[in-house]
Amino acid sequence: MELKFWGVRGSIPTPAPENLGYGGNTTCLEIRLKSGAVVVIDGGTGARGLGLDLLRRAAGQSVELEVLMTHFHWDHIQGIPFFAPLYSPANRVRFHTTRAAEEVRNILEGQMTHPYFPVSFQLLGAKREFHTLASQQSEKVGELQVTPFPLNHPQGASGYRLEADGKVIVHACDHEHGDPELDRTIREFAAGADILVYDAQFTPEEYEAKRGWGHSTWAEGVAVAREAGVKQLVLSHHDPSHTDAFLRDVLRAAQAEFAGARMATEGETLEP
Ligand SMILES: [Zn+2]
Ligand SMILES: [Zn+2]
Numbered sequence: 318m319e320l321k322f323w324g325v326r327g328s329i330p331t332p333a334p335e336n337l338g339y340g341g342n343t344t345c346l347e348i349r350l351k352s353g354a355v356v357v358i359d360g361g362t363g364a365r366g367l368g369l370d371l372l373r374r375a376a377g378q379s380v381e382l383e384v385l386m387t388h389f390h391w392d393h394i395q396g397i398p399f400f401a402p403l404y405s406p407a408n409r410v411r412f413h414t415t416r417a418a419e420e421v422r423n424i425l426e427g428q429m430t431h432p433y434f435p436v437s438f439q440l441l442g443a444k445r446e447f448h449t450l451a452s453q454q455s456e457k458v459g460e461l462q463v464t465p466f467p468l469n470h471p472q473g474a475s476g477y478r479l480e481a482d483g484k485v486i487v488h489a490c491d492h493e494h495g496d497p498e499l500d501r502t503i504r505e506f507a508a509g510a511d512i513l514v515y516d517a518q519f520t521p522e523e524y525e526a527k528r529g530w531g532h533s534t535w536a537e538g539v540a541v542a543r544e545a546g547v548k549q550l551v552l553s554h555h556d557p558s559h560t561d562a563f564l565r566d567v568l569r570a571a572q573a574e575f576a577g578a579r580m581a582t583e584g585e586t587l588e589p
């Protein structure tokens with residue numbers, strides 16, 4: 318399988334020249350399996366580019382997608398109204414979360430109601446389905462084996478352990494370290510991962526003033542990666558105030574501690 322980053326920024330898009338090396342769009346990842354099947358993580362503003370690319374690659378054929386949602390803060394849903402595959406009746410998009418289906422439908426409809434958006438969610442042409450995953454239980458989503466697990470984040474968020482083609486990718490954003498039980502859980506589900514995408518919004522120095530905001534640091538990411546035997550640690554959910562130059566320094570510090578550390582970069586594809 319392949320993992321492509323369409324959005325790596327946390328909180329709000331940052332389309333400023335000094336940020337575009339690592340990228341300005343908010344969270345959206347694409348997992349492409351050997352068969353060509355696609356599973357998406359989150360619908361931040363990066364979803365717009367992904368949607369256009371999916372239609373281009375489909376070349377007129379219908380598109381079937383599985384979308385795993387971590388939670389519903391703006392930086393994870395604002396690309397959904399601009400996700401082109403949703404506008405064609407030939408397509409089918411299935412949203413997976415650990416929340417009740419009806420609640421998720423209401424949340425996604427809610428951001429497109431009057432006066433926030435001109436087209437209502439109900440008028441989108443694609444078949445939309447909502448499926449509830451049981452937390453900490455493994456289930457097949459399309460061809461991908463998916464296990465959601467709880468993260469420490471205001472109003473809750475889900476991490477995902479994803480397995481296919483003999484490889485493991487773990488996504489753990491948005492998450493704040495410090496809750497002993499959830500710190501144990503994240504290590505358990507990240508165990509032996511080929512790739513761990515981790516919430517490194519703050520530096521350890523910045524974190525002291527940001528306790529309770531629901532985000533972690535590169536140093537915690539390194540600790541999790543070491544203790545869980547992770548091969549590649551991908552630092553993501555970049556803070557809006559962190560420029561490319563700043564993130565390059567963060568990466569150098571992280572790589573000095575953990576050689577397999579890298580920065581999530583918009584447009585980049587990784588193979589586990
Ligand atoms: Zn976020
Ligand atoms: Zn969040």
